[in-house]
Amino acid sequence: MLLTGTVVADANTVLHDGAVVVSGSRIEAVGEESEVAPQYADHEHRSYDVLLPGLVGGHIHSVQSLGRGIADDTELLDWLFDYILPMEATLSAKEMEIAAKLGYLEMIESGTTTCVDHLSVAHADEAFEAAGEIGIRGVLGKVMMDQRSPDDLLEDTQEALDESERLIREYHGSFDDRIRYAVTPRFAVSCTEECLRGARELADAYDGVRIHTHASENRNEIETVKDDTGMRNIHWLDEVGLTGEDVVLAHCVWTDESEREVLAKTGTHVTHCPSSNMKLASGIAPVWDYLDRGINVALGNDGPPCNNTLDAFTEMRQASLLQKVDRLDPTATPASEIFEMATINGAKAAGFDELGAIREGWRADIIGLSTDLTRATPLHDVLSHLVFAAHGDDVRFTMVDGTVLQDEGNVTTIDAETVRREASEICLDMDLEEARRSAQKQKP
Amino acid sequence: MLLTGTVVADANTVLHDGAVVVSGSRIEAVGEESEVAPQYADHEHRSYDVLLPGLVGGHIHSVQSLGRGIADDTELLDWLFDYILPMEATLSAKEMEIAAKLGYLEMIESGTTTCVDHLSVAHADEAFEAAGEIGIRGVLGKVMMDQRSPDDLLEDTQEALDESERLIREYHGSFDDRIRYAVTPRFAVSCTEECLRGARELADAYDGVRIHTHASENRNEIETVKDDTGMRNIHWLDEVGLTGEDVVLAHCVWTDESEREVLAKTGTHVTHCPSSNMKLASGIAPVWDYLDRGINVALGNDGPPCNNTLDAFTEMRQASLLQKVDRLDPTATPASEIFEMATINGAKAAGFDELGAIREGWRADIIGLSTDLTRATPLHDVLSHLVFAAHGDDVRFTMVDGTVLQDEGNVTTIDAETVRREASEICLDMDLEEARRSAQKQKP
Numbered sequence: 051m052l053l054t055g056t057v058v059a060d061a062n063t064v065l066h067d068g069a070v071v072v073s074g075s076r077i078e079a080v081g082e083e084s085e086v087a088p089q090y091a092d093h094e095h096r097s098y099d100v101l102l103p104g105l106v107g108g109h110i111h112s113v114q115s116l117g118r119g120i121a122d123d124t125e126l127l128d129w130l131f132d133y134i135l136p137m138e139a140t141l142s143a144k145e146m147e148i149a150a151k152l153g154y155l156e157m158i159e160s161g162t163t164t165c166v167d168h169l170s171v172a173h174a175d176e177a178f179e180a181a182g183e184i185g186i187r188g189v190l191g192k193v194m195m196d197q198r199s200p201d202d203l204l205e206d207t208q209e210a211l212d213e214s215e216r217l218i219r220e221y222h223g224s225f226d227d228r229i230r231y232a233v234t235p236r237f238a239v240s241c242t243e244e245c246l247r248g249a250r251e252l253a254d255a256y257d258g259v260r261i262h263t264h265a266s267e268n269r270n271e272i273e274t275v276k277d278d279t280g281m282r283n284i285h286w287l288d289e290v291g292l293t294g295e296d297v298v299l300a301h302c303v304w305t306d307e308s309e310r311e312v313l314a315k316t317g318t319h320v321t322h323c324p325s326s327n328m329k330l331a332s333g334i335a336p337v338w339d340y341l342d343r344g345i346n347v348a349l350g351n352d353g354p355p356c357n358n359t360l361d362a363f364t365e366m367r368q369a370s371l372l373q374k375v376d377r378l379d380p381t382a383t384p385a386s387e388i389f390e391m392a393t394i395n396g397a398k399a400a401g402f403d404e405l406g407a408i409r410e411g412w413r414a415d416i417i418g419l420s421t422d423l424t425r426a427t428p429l430h431d432v433l434s435h436l437v438f439a440a441h442g443d444d445v446r447f448t449m450v451d452g453t454v455l456q457d458e459g460n461v462t463t464i465d466a467e468t469v470r471r472e473a474s475e476i477c478l479d480m481d482l483e484e485a486r487r488s489a490q491k492q493k494p
Numbered sequence: 495m496l497l498t499g500t501v502v503a504d505a506n507t508v509l510h511d512g513a514v515v516v517s518g519s520r521i522e523a524v525g526e527e528s529e530v531a532p533q534y535a536d537h538e539h540r541s542y543d544v545l546l547p548g549l550v551g552g553h554i555h556s557v558q559s560l561g562r563g564i565a566d567d568t569e570l571l572d573w574l575f576d577y578i579l580p581m582e583a584t585l586s587a588k589e590m591e592i593a594a595k596l597g598y599l600e601m602i603e604s605g606t607t608t609c610v611d612h613l614s615v616a617h618a619d620e621a622f623e624a625a626g627e628i629g630i631r632g633v634l635g636k637v638m639m640d641q642r643s644p645d646d647l648l649e650d651t652q653e654a655l656d657e658s659e660r661l662i663r664e665y666h667g668s669f670d671d672r673i674r675y676a677v678t679p680r681f682a683v684s685c686t687e688e689c690l691r692g693a694r695e696l697a698d699a700y701d702g703v704r705i706h707t708h709a710s711e712n713r714n715e716i717e718t719v720k721d722d723t724g725m726r727n728i729h730w731l732d733e734v735g736l737t738g739e740d741v742v743l744a745h746c747v748w749t750d751e752s753e754r755e756v757l758a759k760t761g762t763h764v765t766h767c768p769s770s771n772m773k774l775a776s777g778i779a780p781v782w783d784y785l786d787r788g789i790n791v792a793l794g795n796d797g798p799p800c801n802n803t804l805d806a807f808t809e810m811r812q813a814s815l816l817q818k819v820d821r822l823d824p825t826a827t828p829a830s831e832i833f834e835m836a837t838i839n840g841a842k843a844a845g846f847d848e849l850g851a852i853r854e855g856w857r858a859d860i861i862g863l864s865t866d867l868t869r870a871t872p873l874h875d876v877l878s879h880l881v882f883a884a885h886g887d888d889v890r891f892t893m894v895d896g897t898v899l900q901d902e903g904n905v906t907t908i909d910a911e912t913v914r915r916e917a918s919e920i921c922l923d924m925d926l927e928e929a930r931r932s933a934q935k936q937k938p
Binding site: 380429 | 560561562563564566567568569570573596599600603604769771772773774775776777778801802803804805812814815816818819821822823824825826828829866868869871872873874875878879881882883885886887910913914917918920921
């Protein structure tokens with residue numbers, strides 16, 4: 051396929067009359083339209099105002115999509131124990147499938163082509179199948195919770211690890227290697243040492259399997275880990291093997307100097323989720339400091355109940371604005387740095403090589419946007435537009451691994467109307483009372 | 495006209511199958527569709543998923559629209575003296591007209607029906623005419639700058655006041671009283687005491703004329719005012735008469751206890767501009783404290799060069815999230831409080847009575863949104879959706895004073911394509927070099 055438009059190949063390379071040629075799952079050529087297009091005149095052709103690498107959601111909860119707007123403006127523990135955990139405990143396999151589909155649909159529509167996805171304890175197969183069917187690229191993992199968890203979600207340690215291993219064998223590298231596995235302890239608070247160490251063993255036993263968990267999002271969390279282990283959270287994760295180049299830690303809001311040194315030294319990836327950190331009042335992550343230390347920082351929307359969308363453009367804008375005001379420095383985290391966080395840094399965190407920029411030979415994950423909008427007028431600087439003014443709504447074309455998933459604004463691999471209707475119907479009937487009573491027994 | 499849908503009449507009143515009847519410029523009836531609609535079956539009928547009061551931009555720079563994206567990630571003084579002031583100094587009358595039209599177009603498209611609009615020093619007539627023609631409701635004012643300003647913008651004090659008075663006589667109460675005047679000193683730094691006192695005299699001399707200025711946005715600003723006057727900025731404004739129920743102060747980021755007491759005691763309105771305060775790294779305004787004291791706080795986008803859009807939905811989300819993380823309290827500034835800031839509080843700041851809610855007899859400024867979107871699925875809570883997930887893109891219907899300005903997504907009172915094309919053309923030719931050299935002589 052021949053794609054033409056303004057090509058933002060990476061944060062430093064903009065071709066104003068550019069062309070990209072895709073062959074199979076890879077990018078065959080990138081260049082000026084006048085040079086490239088004539089050679090591929092017989093190819094199927096699409097033209098969009100702006101073409102850019104697909105965005106990467108470095109920390110996503112697709113299966114929480116049914117809880118969008120369910121518990122806004124709520125205290126964190128109420129949010130978690132009265133709504134989110136009961137919802138996760140309540141959803142049937144079919145409902146979890148619809149929840150996952152709703153999440154992947156929203157990402158495909160709004161330009162996220164790769165996600166690092168924190169599923170739930172049960173019914174992970176449904177999410178893997180849905181991701182594979184819809185065509186998104188993803189590193190998914192079933193959540194493990196083997197202590198301090200509601201009865202409906204609490205697992206036996208070995209069973210959690212065994213189920214994770216079954217899923218690795220079933221899905222890691224599936225769907226043409228678009229779908230991979232991340233061993234996913236929920237967070238140190240809800241996992242025993244045995245579970246955390248087991249996660250590391252599993253990741254080491256299977257080539258390319260990653261580790262994905264929440265870390266140091268919340269001050270209560272780090273207090274609890276300190277009480278349990280005598281250590282700061284990142285030190286504890288390091289102690290049990292959950293740092294390193296194959297590890298993605300979401301949030302990292304509350305870290306001290308020595309923990310940041312560990313993150314940098316071990317090559318651990320951090321996913322910054324600015325909207326979630328603001329909405330749940332977790333705090334402001336020291337992103338500028340992580341970047342200064344050479345830590346790879348990706349961006350993530352977290353889940354719809356704490357965001358409330360999976361629009362990665364919102365997170366780009368939010369990440370830049372939040373660091374600027376926190377540092378009282380308007381030059382902090384400029385558009386180019388943010389664009390890298392949402393593209394190539396995310397690809398590195400997800401562990402896919404040759405992904406996150408439009409380059410010859412690289413994986414063909416590409417999105418196309420319209421800028422025929424008042425909010426895009428004038429267009430002094432396309433990178434600035436993408437970071438500060440664009441929305442996921444502007445995305446009209448989504449390609450993953452060379453396959454078109456959205457064309458002229460229509461998602462091609464799933465019936466969007468049906469997914470939305472089914473999701474709405476589930477929510478009308480959703481009754482969390484029983485699961486809530488159970489979950490509240492574990493509420494601190 | 496009969497309008498049906500989910501009617502969010504105000505922050506506490508949602509009619510899930512509601513109807514609104516508009517007659518002339520006023521709302522004739524509001525109620526359940528089943529009761530109201532049959533009585534008005536002969537009326538023209540529109541149906542939208544959600545109907546709500548038009549949003550109010552309590553601090554806007556419409557004529558800065560041509561500078562959208564012109565100077566992102568830039569130090570504040572560079573931003574102002576290298577880009578914004580030179581641009582304002584450079585624009586011709588015709589260019590200022592296009593700039594204003596672009597701003598009003600964006601607001602009408604995205605659901606802002608009333609704006610408190612800070613124009614520029616010259617060519618204010620063009621903005622007044624454009625606002626009147628397009629049909630937005632607005633409180634507009636020519637900017638006054640009579641000290642510490644670039645030569646191209648610097649005015650003689652009396653001439654600035656005389657020109658303001660001419661504009662008051664020409665436009666205050668014009669276009670069926672949709673357009674009103676606010677005397678608009680830029681800020682204390684760029685205005686002499688004579689100018690500031692003159693602003694108060696003008697506002698007192700003409701019934702309904704308001705005062706609108708920037709205040710305490712930036713730490714350098716308050717230092718300069720302290721050096722000039724020996725007073726904190728709000729005390730100085732109070733001293734020269736620029737506080738009171740007819741005064742709108744934009745920003746108020748840096749205020750101390752005694753200044754907040756003045757704001758509360760005098761009934762001065764504050765417009766909070768969260769995105770601008772973040773992007774320019776001004777700081778985080780103590781909105782929760784203002785609200786606790788009973789100060790009326792509105793919301794504003796400021797100008798496209800520091801936002802980068804005029805989408806009021808973005809500001810609702812941003813305002814809530816920013817207060818939550820600043821207070822480390824996820825219950826801070828909940829959706830209902832934010833919705834009031836963007837509607838009825840804004841109407842109060844703008845000085846229009848019977849505006850900012852959908853009530854019988856009130857002014858018919860109403861917008862209609864689509865929620866047939868993945869990002870609006872499920873729709874657990876419509877108010878939460880409006881504040882945390884909706885975009886201006888979702889607005890399909892805009893009515894001001896009973897007149898339809900946007901219908902099924904098409905703006906009816908101006909040719910949007912032409913405005914966008916003309917705006918883009920101006921920007922291609924815009925040469926700020928000469929004005930920049932002049933402006934830089936005044937750069938601190």
